[in-house]
Amino acid sequence: MTNAVKATEDAILAKRPESRAWRKFRSHKSAIFGSVVVGTFAAIAIAAPVLPIPSPAATDWGAVRLAPSLAHPLGTDEIGRDIMSRMIWGARASLMAGVVSVAIAMVIGVPLGILAGYMRGWVDAMISRCTEALLAIPFLILAIALAAFLGPSLTNAMIAIGIAATPLFVRLARGQAINIAAEDYVESAHAIGLSTPKILLRYIFPNVLPPVLVQSTLTIASAIIAEASLSFLGLGQQPPDPSWGAMLNTAKNFMAQAPWMALWPGVAIYLVVLGFNLLGDGLRDALDPREE
Numbered sequence: 001m002t003n004a005v006k007a008t009e010d011a012i013l014a015k016r017p018e019s020r021a022w023r024k025f026r027s028h029k030s031a032i033f034g035s036v037v038v039g040t041f042a043a044i045a046i047a048a049p050v051l052p053i054p055s056p057a058a059t060d061w062g063a064v065r066l067a068p069s070l071a072h073p074l075g076t077d078e079i080g081r082d083i084m085s086r087m088i089w090g091a092r093a094s095l096m097a098g099v100v101s102v103a104i105a106m107v108i109g110v111p112l113g114i115l116a117g118y119m120r121g122w123v124d125a126m127i128s129r130c131t132e133a134l135l136a137i138p139f140l141i142l143a144i145a146l147a148a149f150l151g152p153s154l155t156n157a158m159i160a161i162g163i164a165a166t167p168l169f170v171r172l173a174r175g176q177a178i179n180i181a182a183e184d185y186v187e188s189a190h191a192i193g194l195s196t197p198k199i200l201l202r203y204i205f206p207n208v209l210p211p212v213l214v215q216s217t218l219t220i221a222s223a224i225i226a227e228a229s230l231s232f233l234g235l236g237q238q239p240p241d242p243s244w245g246a247m248l249n250t251a252k253n254f255m256a257q258a259p260w261m262a263l264w265p266g267v268a269i270y271l272v273v274l275g276f277n278l279l280g281d282g283l284r285d286a287l288d289p290r291e292e
Contacts, residue, residue: 024286031282037275041268045091054082056089057240065258075260078250086242087264093237094244094272097158097227098220104162105169105219110212112166113173114204118181118196127170134167143226147235154227154243157236161226165219172215176208210287217280221273228269244269 025031044051060080068075074083116127134142146160180186186203194202230236231245239246244265251262 021286025282028282028285030278031286034275034278034280034282037271038279041091041272041275042095044088045095048088048092051088053085053088056081056086056242058082058085065254065261067258068260074264075258077247077261078254078258083247083261083264086247087244087268090237090242090244090247090265091268091272093154093231093241094224094227094269097154097161097236098224098276101158101161101223101227102165102216102219104159105165106212106216108162109166109169110173110205110208113170113175114177114200114208116170117174117177118200118204120178124174128174131167131170131174134164135171139164139222140226140229144230144233144235147230152235152238154237154241157227157230160230161223164226165223168215168219169212172211173208176211177204180204180207214280214284214287217276217283221276221280224269224272224276228265 058081060076063072063076063080065078066072066076066080072082072084074087077083077086112127112131116124137145143157143160143164146163147157150156150160181204186199189199189203227236228243228245228248231243232249234246234249237243237246247265248262251258251265254261
């Protein structure tokens with residue numbers, strides 16, 4: 001009897017949306033790989049202050065452009081700084097830029113998109129026209145223009161990337177809100193007299209959240225590339241603080257003498273972006289109710 005009850009409870013748990021989503025995500029091999037890659041870089045970045053590595057700004061004029069060795073596993077740069085240390089501290093800037101800029105885009109874009117999709121009328125028209133105007137400008141070009149206007153710094157780069165990514169979340173949240181607002185349970189809630197804020201918080205927002213989370217994961221990858229591009233152009237993280245994009249900018253002058261200076265930041269950007277894209281693909285499949 002106990003086994004039968006346990007089997008019944010397991011069957012009920014398996015039918016829950018969160019259990020089904022976790023089961024689908026766990027079976028997605030590439031998503032697990034992406035999670036491991038992202039988790040590894042995040043753990044290294046968080047642990048940077050306590051790791052036994054040299055200061056990323058410490059110079060050694062007797063060790064200029066040294067190839068990878070036991071003393072410097074990833075080599076040194078043009079003024080003798082340890083590249084491994086700069087890579088680890090640069091990961092903090094890149095990951096923080098990706099997460100913070102996407103958080104800015106979500107905080108601004110999702111509420112605007114939900115309002116536009118639910119209220120319709122002039123509210124929708126005004127928000128949609130502004131969104132379309134921003135979408136007419138390529139994402140990276142808009143981010144560069146905003147960063148140049150705000151001034152070169154990592155904080156301003158994150159704000160610029162966040163504003164440039166906002167239209168993506170406005171459009172996504174608006175489309176989802178339009179579909180959800182047409183559902184019977186939302187119309188019933190409106191018919192029984194629930195206020196608009198309660199309907200938005202209780203029924204619209206929770207159903208908009210899953211696709212927004214998937215989009216945020218994919219947008220973080222784009223934001224990391226954008227931050228590296230801004231730092232490469234001198235509009236992001238400022239010296240002597242390390243950044244993968246700034247390291248690539250310096251390395252381009254020493255490709256023949258010290259190719260490892262460009263190799264490691266390039267590989268790191270590729271792996272992190274790949275990891276977030278694979279993670280986003282896995283979340284999309286896991287949170288799709290049409291997929292079993």
